[in-house]
Amino acid sequence: MQRQSCDAIIIGAGLGGLLSAAQLLQRGKRVLILERLPHCGGRFTAKTFQGTQISTGAVHMLPFGSSGVLSHTLQRLHIPHRIFDADVFGSFHIRGKQIRSRGILGVLKVLGPREFFRLAYVGYFLFCTSLSATELAQPFDTWLAHTIDVQRNPKLVAFFASISRFTLSLELHQVTTGEVMRTVKHMFRFGAPGILEGGCGALTGELERRVLAQGAELRLRYDVQQLLHENGQITGVRVRNKASGEEELLLAPLVVSDIGPRATNALLNNQQVKQAEVLKQQSAERVSQHTQQPEAIGLKVHILSDVSLIPHKGILYCLDTQRIAGMVQPTNSDPRLAPAGKHLLISHQVIQSENIEEEKALALADLRTLFGENFERHCRVLTMSAYRGEWPVNRLAQGTDVEATTPLQGLYLVGDAVKPAGYLMVEGVAQSVNQFLDLLDAVEQGQAEGSLGAPRIRQTHNVISPPSRLNALRWLWEAPGNS
Numbered sequence: 001m002q003r004q005s006c007d008a009i010i011i012g013a014g015l016g017g018l019l020s021a022a023q024l025l026q027r028g029k030r031v032l033i034l035e036r037l038p039h040c041g042g043r044f045t046a047k048t049f050q051g052t053q054i055s056t057g058a059v060h061m062l063p064f065g066s067s068g069v070l071s072h073t074l075q076r077l078h079i080p081h082r083i084f085d086a087d088v089f090g091s092f093h094i095r096g097k098q099i100r101s102r103g104i105l106g107v108l109k110v111l112g113p114r115e116f117f118r119l120a121y122v123g124y125f126l127f128c129t130s131l132s133a134t135e136l137a138q139p140f141d142t143w144l145a146h147t148i149d150v151q152r153n154p155k156l157v158a159f160f161a162s163i164s165r166f167t168l169s170l171e172l173h174q175v176t177t178g179e180v181m182r183t184v185k186h187m188f189r190f191g192a193p194g195i196l197e198g199g200c201g202a203l204t205g206e207l208e209r210r211v212l213a214q215g216a217e218l219r220l221r222y223d224v225q226q227l228l229h230e231n232g233q234i235t236g237v238r239v240r241n242k243a244s245g246e247e248e249l250l251l252a253p254l255v256v257s258d259i260g261p262r263a264t265n266a267l268l269n270n271q272q273v274k275q276a277e278v279l280k281q282q283s284a285e286r287v288s289q290h291t292q293q294p295e296a297i298g299l300k301v302h303i304l305s306d307v308s309l310i311p312h313k314g315i316l317y318c319l320d321t322q323r324i325a326g327m328v329q330p331t332n333s334d335p336r337l338a339p340a341g342k343h344l345l346i347s348h349q350v351i352q353s354e355n356i357e358e359e360k361a362l363a364l365a366d367l368r369t370l371f372g373e374n375f376e377r378h379c380r381v382l383t384m385s386a387y388r389g390e391w392p393v394n395r396l397a398q399g400t401d402v403e404a405t406t407p408l409q410g411l412y413l414v415g416d417a418v419k420p421a422g423y424l425m426v427e428g429v430a431q432s433v434n435q436f437l438d439l440l441d442a443v444e445q446g447q448a449e450g451s452l453g454a455p456r457i458r459q460t461h462n463v464i465s466p467p468s469r470l471n472a473l474r475w476l477w478e479a480p481g482n483s
Ligand code: FAD
Pocket: 011, 012, 013, 014, 015, 016, 017, 034, 035, 036, 037, 040, 041, 042, 043, 044, 056, 057, 058, 059, 060, 061, 062, 063, 222, 223, 224, 225, 258, 259, 263, 298, 299, 300, 387, 391, 392, 393, 394, 414, 415, 416, 417, 424, 425, 426, 427, 429
């Protein structure tokens, strides 16, 4: 078997893998990236279908927009990008109407005075008081039921549920009060969500060009089959070239895994995780109610419309639907994501049953409820895809993420199962890479405390801190954006 060595091996060319590669190249390391698919980007890229940018995962949106962690990280790396921040707090579909809310105060029109007062009351407890450790660990729906009369505030409960389903792909009982509190604080302090110019494919494409220009070796259609280690130290990987079937040993003292803890652990045991097996096991666990859903799962619909159905650059939250939690119309920010004169809409929902065909039928029924005649006359469904198993919305549900370190020296995890608390989606992926860099710097400078496999660091240089709390006040009247 052939052998080759380098300074660092990255497993997976998703956003987390590409960001890690770009950062390590900046530190002068020789980097080798291994990706099993024929393209980079993982769940953060797109394919052109009928002239439209159909994403492999994300809805082309960055949760904290141009002021967020990913945008700051890209600025540090001098990666050109442009983000169109939302111009509203959101719009809300309720009682058959879409109501636009420029800032938080606009939610008064959605909830009415009594339930809006309850929202302020909940906000006061979450942000202005210290909740006990027990309260922070409670599922959010349980805490809410202790704080307000949920029967008398159905719109407010639907408001929280639709935001949680769209942004976290979780029901309110699947997320803790502490994680809701931290996530919302970050959303308010960083800024409004934003759509990427060119969509997610443009960003990961730019990252790919950058890492190649800086000398990284990128091998597509290479499947990592095993992690190699000796005396507690990672030594490399065994890979299989999917085109030729040939196997090779690739050696490095540093391996960064962007494929999540389940698949990484399997590789440590010389096994591979298969999508069909994961789905079968999860289905059995759900039927026997054995475990909580470990990851966030969802269903996404791409729709092409002749007419505009969402009149802003932000999120439409759906409070009166059966499944669809929210939608965006990214062509309001970048019209080139769809053919000239057409509008791209993307809906997202949490998968609530084993029956994917039924979930799709409910999505279609919701689209008719939301847009009535306009949906029948002007819209065409391009794709409907379920995201679960090894290709989920989040590999671990928000707030249950794992540490970047592993029991092996030199093996680190990045990506959407390693998000620090309160950092959602790709903001969390970018922060996971920054967190890994802090650990690596500390180890390399000999400043790490504790064991080398699980070092503790004294100072963070790479992790991006949230801006001032006062930033949150900007949301009262209108969404803080750049447009
Ligand atoms: P991945 O993108 O999964 O990358 C991992 C890569 O590793 C993949 O390319 C995979 O092929 C490769 N790989 C796996 N195993 C191996 C192996 N053995 N050998 C070699 N390669 C391997 N985030 C947002 O910020 N905004 C959104 O609007 C948004 N919407 C979303 C909507 C949906 C429906 C989904 C599914 C996700 C959404 N997300 C969104 C989440 C976002 O897409 C992910 O957080 C992010 O793309 C994860 O990146 P990653 O690098 O951690 O993992």
